[in-house]
Amino acid sequence: MFVLSIIKDTVAVHPQHFGLPPEQAITNELNKKYANKVLHDVGLCICVFDISEAGEGKVRYGDGFLWYKVSFRLVVFRPFASEVIVAKVKSSDEDGIRLSVGFFDDIYIPVMWLPEPCAFDPNERAHFWLPGSEAKTAHELLDSATDDRMYIDANEIVRVRVEADEFYDDEPGPPKATDGVQQLHLENRRAPYTITCSIAEQGLGPVAWWKQAEVETMDES
Amino acid sequence: MEVVNQRSALLSNYEVLTLLKELESDHLAKTRTALRIKKEEEAAGLPRSHAPQEEVLENLRTIEVEAIQYLTADYQPTSRQSDASITQLTRNLAHYDLAKAEKLQIVNLAPTEAVELYVIVEELEDRLGDKMQDILNTVQASLSDTASLEGQADAEDQEMYHEQPAQLAFSAEDVEGWVDDHDFVHEEGNLEDAIGDVDEDAE
The missing domain is CATH 3.30.1490.120 (RNA polymerase Rpb7-like, N-terminal domain)
Incomplete structure (x- = not known):
C-alpha cells in the first residue's frame, strides 16, 4: 500500500x-x-x-x-496493481460501491467487478450477491428470497484487489479573455487520484463471507 | 520540484504505523512541554514571552490521525505484530518461493486461512502445493495472541526502528516485474502543477 x-x-x-x-x-x-x-x-x-x-x-x-x-x-x-487491500464500504449506488480506508476514499468497485450474479437492491441501497443462482437479469435476481442474498452493506469490511489507478490533473489554467468576466464552475471537479478495485474473485469481498469458508469452495469455481 | 524515483522501496503497513506513531508522540510531547512552560511562566508572574511557538501542521495532523486509525483498526493485524515478529516472519518466508510483493502482502494482511492466501499468491497450488499449510502456520506463529504486551513492546520497537529504519523495506525492482506493464512513466510538466499553488515558490 x-x-x-x-x-x-x-x-x-x-x-x-x-x-x-x-x-x-x-x-x-x-x-x-x-x-x-x-x-x-x-x-x-x-x-x-x-x-x-x-x-x-x-x-x-x-x-x-x-x-x-x-x-x-x-x-x-499508492497500492500497486493486483495488490490486495482491506477497506470499508462507504456507500453504494447503481454504478458500484465506494470504499474508504479512512485517510483516502476515492476507491471504487464498478458493477463489472462485482461477483456474478449480482444486483443492486434499491430498497436496501446495497448490492447483493446470489451465489449459485441461475438468474441472469437484475429483475430475476430481485425476485429471489431475501434470506439467500448476501448483501454488501455500508461499513462492512471488504477485501479487494486493486485493478487500476488513475490520476486527473484538473488545474483550470489561466482564465480565457474571450469568456468575459465571470466564469462559472460548471463541471464537478474529478478526484485527482482514484483507485478501481475488484471483488469478482474467490476470497474477495466482505471479510465475513470467507471467515469460515473451506478450501472446497475454491475448487467448485 | 522533481520526482527522482516514485517507488524506490515498498513499506509494510507496520513500518508506516511505527513512523506515524512516532510523529504522534513527538507532537504530544511538544504540546505538553509548551503547556508546561506557559503555566510556569504564568505562575512566576512573568510577562507573556514571545518565544516562537511551533505551528501545528494541519494537513499532517489530519492524515496522521486518520492513517493511524485505519492501521490500528481491529480488522488489521498490526496490533498483534511487533518489530521482531515481522523480521522473523520475513526471514521464515524467504524459504518459500514467493515474490517480494507477495511477501509484503502476507506481512500486511497476515492471512491465517487458506482462502486468504489464495487471493494473495498467484497459482498457489501449482507453486506451493502442500507447503501452503506451513506458511499459514508460520503466519499464525508470528501473531501474538493478545495485544496486552503492546505497551512495553512499543518502546523497544521504536528503538529498533531507529537502528535499522529501512531494514524491512522491500526493493522496488522486484515489484515492477510483478506489476506487469503498469505504466510508471511520469510527465514532469504535470508534476509541477500537481500540488498547484504551493509550488510557485520554487526558485
Missing part, C-alpha cells in the same frame, strides 16, 4: 523557525507542503520519511528566508 518516493525540491525556511535545528525546520516545511496531498502520478503523500541530502541554506535578495535544496524520501499511499 505504501511506498517510498525520492523527491528533490527547494524549500524556504522562515526566519521565525531559525531557532529550530535545520533538519527539523526543513522537515516541517516539507510536511506542510506535501502531507495529505496527491502528487500527480506518484500518489497520496503521507509524510516525510527522512531527508537524504540538503544543501547549505542560502539567502536570496528580497526576503529573509533561508532556501535549502533538499532531496528527501516521502511515504506515499
